[in-house]
Amino acid sequence: MNEIRKENFIKINDYLWEIPKSFRFDMRVPARIYASEEILNQCLYDESIFQLINGTTLPGIVNYGIAMPDCHEGYSVPIGFVGAIKTSEGVISPGACGFDINCGMRLLKSEYTEEEIKPYLEKLATEIQNQVPSGLGRGRKTKLSFKEIDRVLQEGTHILRKRGFGEDKDVENCEASGKLDWADALTVSQYAKNRGRDQLGTLGSGNHFLEIQKVAEIFDEKTAEVFGLFKNQIVIMIHTGSRGLGHQVCSDYLKIMIPLIKKYGIEVPDREFACVPFNSPAGQRYFSAMASAANYAWANRYMIAHYIRESWKKVLGRKENLELLYDVAHNIIKKERYEINGKETEVIVHRKGATRAFPPGLMEIPKKYREVGQPVLIPGSMGTASYVLVGTKKGESSFYSTCHGAGRTMSRHAAIRKISGQEVIKNLESKGIVIKCWSLKGIAEEAPMSYKNIDNVVDVVDKAGLSKKVVKLLPLAVIKGE
Amino acid sequence: MKKYEILDHKADLKIRVFGKTKKELFFNALLAMVENLEPEYSSSENPKKMKARKINLKSESLETLLVEFLSEVLYLSQVNKEIYLKARFDKFTDNEIEAQIFGKKVKRFNKDIKAVTYHNLNIFFRENGQWEATILFDI
Numbered sequence: 001m002n003e004i005r006k007e008n009f010i011k012i013n014d015y016l017w018e019i020p021k022s023f024r025f026d027m028r029v030p031a032r033i034y035a036s037e038e039i040l041n042q043c044l045y046d047e048s049i050f051q052l053i054n055g056t057t058l059p060g061i062v063n064y065g066i067a068m069p070d071c072h073e074g075y076s077v078p079i080g081f082v083g084a085i086k087t088s089e090g091v092i093s094p095g096a097c098g099f100d101i102n103c104g105m106r107l108l109k110s111e112y113t114e115e116e117i118k119p120y121l122e123k124l125a126t127e128i129q130n131q132v133p134s135g136l137g138r139g140r141k142t143k144l145s146f147k148e149i150d151r152v153l154q155e156g157t158h159i160l161r162k163r164g165f166g167e168d169k170d171v172e173n174c175e176a177s178g179k180l181d182w183a184d185a186l187t188v189s190q191y192a193k194n195r196g197r198d199q200l201g202t203l204g205s206g207n208h209f210l211e212i213q214k215v216a217e218i219f220d221e222k223t224a225e226v227f228g229l230f231k232n233q234i235v236i237m238i239h240t241g242s243r244g245l246g247h248q249v250c251s252d253y254l255k256i257m258i259p260l261i262k263k264y265g266i267e268v269p270d271r272e273f274a275c276v277p278f279n280s281p282a283g284q285r286y287f288s289a290m291a292s293a294a295n296y297a298w299a300n301r302y303m304i305a306h307y308i309r310e311s312w313k314k315v316l317g318r319k320e321n322l323e324l325l326y327d328v329a330h331n332i333i334k335k336e337r338y339e340i341n342g343k344e345t346e347v348i349v350h351r352k353g354a355t356r357a358f359p360p361g362l363m364e365i366p367k368k369y370r371e372v373g374q375p376v377l378i379p380g381s382m383g384t385a386s387y388v389l390v391g392t393k394k395g396e397s398s399f400y401s402t403c404h405g406a407g408r409t410m411s412r413h414a415a416i417r418k419i420s421g422q423e424v425i426k427n428l429e430s431k432g433i434v435i436k437c438w439s440l441k442g443i444a445e446e447a448p449m450s451y452k453n454i455d456n457v458v459d460v461v462d463k464a465g466l467s468k469k470v471v472k473l474l475p476l477a478v479i480k481g482e
Numbered sequence: 483m484k485k486y487e488i489l490d491h492k493a494d495l496k497i498r499v500f501g502k503t504k505k506e507l508f509f510n511a512l513l514a515m516v517e518n519l520e521p522e523y524s525s526s527e528n529p530k531k532m533k534a535r536k537i538n539l540k541s542e543s544l545e546t547l548l549v550e551f552l553s554e555v556l557y558l559s560q561v562n563k564e565i566y567l568k569a570r571f572d573k574f575t576d577n578e579i580e581a582q583i584f585g586k587k588v589k590r591f592n593k594d595i596k597a598v599t600y601h602n603l604n605i606f607f608r609e610n611g612q613w614e615a616t617i618l619f620d621i
Binding site: 046072073074075076079095098099100134136137191194195204205206244247248250251254255258259270271272274408409410411412413414438439441442 | 488490491492493494495520522542545546550553557560561589590591592593594596597598599600601602603618620621
C-alpha cells in the first residue's frame with residue numbers, strides 16, 4: 001500500500017486536487033477530490049483517499065474517480081464517491097452504491113413562518129415521533145403481503161398515489177417521479193421482501209432523521225422563488241433510505257458476484273468491490289434489483305411524508321398544505337449520457353454518498369424547475385444548518401454530482417468518549433432546538449463535533465461550481481424515531 | 483479470553499473477534515454482532531423460552547462463509563425480532579455450515595446494523611493458538 005501524502009496531489013485550483021494515474025499501477029483514471037486545503041488535510045487522516053484510488057481501478061471507469069468534500073472512509077469506495085463507468089465495456093459494482101440503496105433526502109414546504117409555528121413546535125415534534133417509528137422495535141402495524149411489496153418494488157410512489165396516499169405533486173416533484181421503470185420485483189429475493197414488509201414508513205437509526213427547519217438565509221432570490229421558498233418559512237426535511245430491504249439486496253448480490261469475479265477475470269482490490277460486466281446476466285439483474293430497492297426507498301419517504309401530514313392535521317386541527325419541494329437519492333446507480341473524449345457515451349454513474357445535481361434545461365427535472373436547475377438537498381449534522389442548492393452546467397465535470405452532507409471526522413466511539421447524549425441534548429436545547437430521540441447513546445454518536453462543518457463543505461461545492469447555494473436552513477426540532 | 487473487541491472506525495462498526503477454534507470464532511462473531519444490536523427484552527416474555535432456527539450454508543471460502551453466516555443471523559434477528567445467544571453446529575467445514583441457533587424474543591433493538599461487509603476480511607491463526615478475524619459492519 002502506497003502511503004498517500006499531500007505532495008502526491010496536483011492542485012488543479014483552490015477546490016480541486018488530483019492524484020495522477022501514474023501514482024499506482026492499477027489505476028485506470030486519475031483520482032480527483034473536491035476540497036479546500038483544510039478539508040483535504042482532514043481526508044488524509046483516514047482511508048478515504050486510498051479507497052478513492054481503489055475506485056479508479058473499476059473496469060470501464062471514465063475521466064476520473066471523484067471524491068466530494070464530505071467524503072470519509074467506508075468499505076469499497078469511500079462515502080462521497082462518484083464514478084462513471086461505460087455501459088458498453090464496464091462493470092456494475094453494488095459496493096459502490098452501498099447497502100442503503102437510495103438513501104436520500106426529501107423536503108416538504110409549509111405555508112407557515114417560524115413565529116406562527118413556534119407555539120406548536122413541541123407538540124408537532126412529539127406527534128411526528130409517534131407517527132414515524134424507527135422500525136427497530138415495532139415496525140409499522142400493518143405488514144404488507146409479498147404481493148403488495150412486489151407492487152411497491154415495481155411501481156414505487158405511483159402505487160401509493162393510486163391507493164389514495166399523498167398528492168399528485170408528491171409524484172411530479174420527485175426524482176424519476178419515484179419510479180425507475182427498469183425495476184423488476186423478480187430480481188429481489190424473498191429475504192429482502194420479507195425485511196421490507198413492516199418497514200414502509202419507518203425512519204431507521206444512525207444518521208437518519210426528520211427535522212422541522214426554517215429558511216434562515218436566501219442566497220439566490222430568483223431560484224428560491226421558483227422553488228417556492230421564502231425567509232422564515234417552515235420546512236420539513238426527511239433523511240432515510242430503503243431500510244432492511246435495500247440492505248438485503250446489496251448483501252444478496254455481493255454474495256452472487258463474489259464467485260463471478262474470477263469467471264469474468266476481473267481483479268479487484270477487495271471483495272467488497274465485487275463487480276460483474278454491466279451487460280452480463282448478473283449485472284442486469286442487480287441493476288433491476290437496485291432499481292426496485294430505490295423504488296421502495298422513494299415509497300418509504302413518501303409514506304413518511306404522509307404520516308407527517310397526519311401529525312400536522314392532528315396538532316393544528318386542519319389539513320395543511322405541505323408541498324413536496326423535491327426528493328433526491330444520494331446512494332444510487334443510474335444510466336446517463338456524457339461527452340467523453342468528444343464522443344457521446346452512455347455510462348452508469350455510481351453515486352455513493354453523492355447527490356445528483358442536474359443543470360437547467362434537462363428533461364429529467366420537473367418542468368417547474370427546468371429553467372433554473374434541479375433542487376439539491378444537503379443535510380448538515382444534527383443541530384447544524386442544512387442547505388438547498390441548485391444544479392449547474394459546470395457540474396458536468398463531476399457527472400452532475402455534488403456532496404451529500406457534512407461527512408464524519410470522528411468515529412462513533414470517539415464521539416461517545418468525548419461527549420454524553422445528555423450534553424448534546426443540553427447544547428441543542430440551549431440553542432432553542434427541540435429534540436425527540438429514543439437512545440441517548442445514539443444522540444452522542446451523532447454529535448455535531450464528530451462531523452465536518454457543513455458550511456465549509458457546501459462552500460467547496462458552491463465555489464467549485466458543482467451546485468450553487470439557494471437557501472440555508474436551520475433546525476428548530478430534530479426527531480430521531482421512537 | 484476476550485471474545486471480541488471493538489476497534490475504532492470513523493463511520494462503521496469494526497470488530498476484532500477471537501476463538502480457540504474456527505467454530506468458536508464464528509460463534510463469538512455472532513455474539514459480537516447481536517450484542518451490538520443492543521437488544522431490549524420484553525418483560526412479558528419468558529426469558530428461558532428459546533426458539534430454534536436452522537442455518538444451512540455453502541460458500542467458496544472460510545471468509546465468505548463467515549460473512550454469509552452472520553448475514554443470515556442478522557436477517558433472522560431482524561425479521562423475527564430475536565436475539566441468538568446459543569448455537570449448535572451440526573456440520574462445520576471451511577465451506578459449509580449446518581447449524582441451529584437459539585433465540586430469545588426482544589422488544590426492540592437500540593441499534594441497527596445494516597449489513598455485514600466483506601471489507602478487508604481475513605481469518606488467520608495466531609502464534610498464541612487463537613483464531614482471529616476483523617469484521618466491518620455497516621451501521
